[in-house]
Amino acid sequence: MVVPTPVTAVSAPPVEVVGPAVPGAAEILTPEALAFLAELHRRFAGRRADLLAERQERRRRLAEGGSLGFLPETAHIREDRDWRVPAPAPGLEDRRVEITGPTDRKMTINALNSGAKVWLADLEDANTPHLANVVGGQVNLRDAIRRTITFTAPEGKRYALHDGELATIVVRPRGWHLTEKHLRVGGEAMVGGLVDFGLYAFHNAHELVRRGVGPYFYLAKLESHREARLWNDVFTFTEQHLGLARGTIRATVLIETITAAFEMEEILFELREHAAGLNAGRWDYIFSVIKNFRTRPDFVLPDRADVTMTVPFMRAYTELLVRTCHRRGAHAIGGMSAFIPSKDPERDALVDATVREDKRREALAGFDGSWVAHPGMVAAVREVFDEVLGFMPHQIGRQREDVTVTPGELLDVAATPGAVTAAGLRTNVAVALRYLEAWLGGRGAVGIFGLMEDAATAEICRSQVWQWIHHGTRLEDGRTVTRELARQVLEEETAILLGEADDVARADRIAQAADLFTEVALGEDYPTFLTIPAYARRVD
Numbered sequence: 001m002v003v004p005t006p007v008t009a010v011s012a013p014p015v016e017v018v019g020p021a022v023p024g025a026a027e028i029l030t031p032e033a034l035a036f037l038a039e040l041h042r043r044f045a046g047r048r049a050d051l052l053a054e055r056q057e058r059r060r061r062l063a064e065g066g067s068l069g070f071l072p073e074t075a076h077i078r079e080d081r082d083w084r085v086p087a088p089a090p091g092l093e094d095r096r097v098e099i100t101g102p103t104d105r106k107m108t109i110n111a112l113n114s115g116a117k118v119w120l121a122d123l124e125d126a127n128t129p130h131l132a133n134v135v136g137g138q139v140n141l142r143d144a145i146r147r148t149i150t151f152t153a154p155e156g157k158r159y160a161l162h163d164g165e166l167a168t169i170v171v172r173p174r175g176w177h178l179t180e181k182h183l184r185v186g187g188e189a190m191v192g193g194l195v196d197f198g199l200y201a202f203h204n205a206h207e208l209v210r211r212g213v214g215p216y217f218y219l220a221k222l223e224s225h226r227e228a229r230l231w232n233d234v235f236t237f238t239e240q241h242l243g244l245a246r247g248t249i250r251a252t253v254l255i256e257t258i259t260a261a262f263e264m265e266e267i268l269f270e271l272r273e274h275a276a277g278l279n280a281g282r283w284d285y286i287f288s289v290i291k292n293f294r295t296r297p298d299f300v301l302p303d304r305a306d307v308t309m310t311v312p313f314m315r316a317y318t319e320l321l322v323r324t325c326h327r328r329g330a331h332a333i334g335g336m337s338a339f340i341p342s343k344d345p346e347r348d349a350l351v352d353a354t355v356r357e358d359k360r361r362e363a364l365a366g367f368d369g370s371w372v373a374h375p376g377m378v379a380a381v382r383e384v385f386d387e388v389l390g391f392m393p394h395q396i397g398r399q400r401e402d403v404t405v406t407p408g409e410l411l412d413v414a415a416t417p418g419a420v421t422a423a424g425l426r427t428n429v430a431v432a433l434r435y436l437e438a439w440l441g442g443r444g445a446v447g448i449f450g451l452m453e454d455a456a457t458a459e460i461c462r463s464q465v466w467q468w469i470h471h472g473t474r475l476e477d478g479r480t481v482t483r484e485l486a487r488q489v490l491e492e493e494t495a496i497l498l499g500e501a502d503d504v505a506r507a508d509r510i511a512q513a514a515d516l517f518t519e520v521a522l523g524e525d526y527p528t529f530l531t532i533p534a535y536a537r538r539v540d
């Protein structure tokens, strides 16, 4: 393997670190690491801004009645039967169970020990980007890779990595839409995803390679193949700059926007030697469908609980994903069942059966593995995939030539059965409120009413409320969803939550969360991501 000479010339302006002093900053935000981030910013921040402007333009066209289709200008990529992504990188051959979760110290250890093949170390949907979380996550990742990580819980329980097989680490940096306001170049906030990616690669790439794996990433919330091209250029530059062999970095892309669903082949093609697979990010996908078509009456969805993976538009997208991946030699990874264990045996039996059914359907459709949100689900999902994969590490060889998916099928939201109910409205308000309160407090993933909730699921909740108000949707009980009705439910749910608050700080966060919910769900305007106003409002 030819390893190129590192590129050492760094000409970018210095990075200013603003914000609170946080543990680990001196080890992570070193002058050399910041110089690397500055170089990433100088080379790529402008292109990211252009791509965000393109997103806005496309959303405007869709809001005005435009539609989506497979791109005529990239037909040659789809029609060329010959290109393939590379063989799986070391540690990514068998991905039958992947656990996701935040990068706090205890969960890092628990995830790596969980028996899952891969750990998605989440700096995105499951993370509040407090500077302490951004830096602390990097400290924990660094120590995990070097196997020095330990933790003692306040009650005295000690945590350490076990001696057996650990999950392969795949880091999910923030999506292109988010900034990192604590790191600034020329007064401008840096790009959140480049900060997460850059710090991880800078501190760990060589150590990972030395240990026989590599810097691996999940790419979130991409909206087009041009956004994948930008990531590919970031990877190629980083490999040159750090002196890594080309193709050392690998990325699995979440297909979790409706626009990306029309560009799956192109996204794999753009990433070329860096491509590892695609994942069906179901929750953001539903959010993206609502967001992009929120003003169109034929795109009004029923209660969130009715939007299952078997409704026509969701089935069409997952079938197309498996077909695309296997045609190109890439892993197809399933999404997250939000059910988590509860310690109530009766409910847990139901959770186990529900998750198994979801994963069995994925395995039979051809997925090569899937996600779990909790260590308690690893064994069940492994069993389900073992039944289908046996001793094979994956089923990439299984072609889905039988699948043909049309644009009309991807967009057939109107065929989703179900109703909009008063209970569905209340659940959306209560979940979003509770989630926002947790997020403001630094926890980007929480269990609420027996389900895992994170930024993606909270986006669905607030977007449905906005959409139902916008369309004056009729509830099953005959009432109409109005701003006044939603506000009344919000007030009631806020009062319930305040009743659970045991300190002033929490009560203050609940008030802020209610205010934030009003902004992202009850306004005339529709903010494109709830995390943007949330981050602007308060994140230390």
Ligand SMILES: CC(=O)SCCNC(=O)CCNC(=O)[C@H](O)C(C)(C)COP(=O)(O)OP(=O)(O)OC[C@H]1O[C@@H](n2cnc3c(N)ncnc32)[C@H](O)[C@@H]1OP(=O)(O)O
Binding pocket: 099, 100, 101, 102, 106, 107, 108, 110, 111, 122, 125, 126, 283, 284, 336, 340, 341, 372, 373, 374, 375, 445, 446, 447, 451, 452, 453, 454, 456, 457
């Ligand atoms: C839409 C998407 O993007 S999905 C991907 C992003 N979302 C996520 O990654 C969410 C992942 N899951 C989680 O964060 C957690 O499971 C939660 C927050 C939902 C629930 O966590 P908890 O309230 O701690 O659950 P619970 O009390 O049952 O946990 C039991 C143990 O499992 C651990 N645990 C739970 N989930 C995880 C996880 N995902 N990774 C590692 N450890 C975990 C807990 O730390 C706890 O450990 P302990 O017994 O040593 O104290």
Ligand SMILES: O=CC(=O)O
Binding pocket: 125, 254, 256, 280, 281, 282, 283, 284, 285, 335, 336, 456
């Ligand atoms: O990131 C995953 C999703 O479902 O959203």
Ligand SMILES: [Mg+2]
Binding pocket: 125, 220, 221, 254, 256, 281, 283, 284, 456
């Ligand atoms: Mg997501």
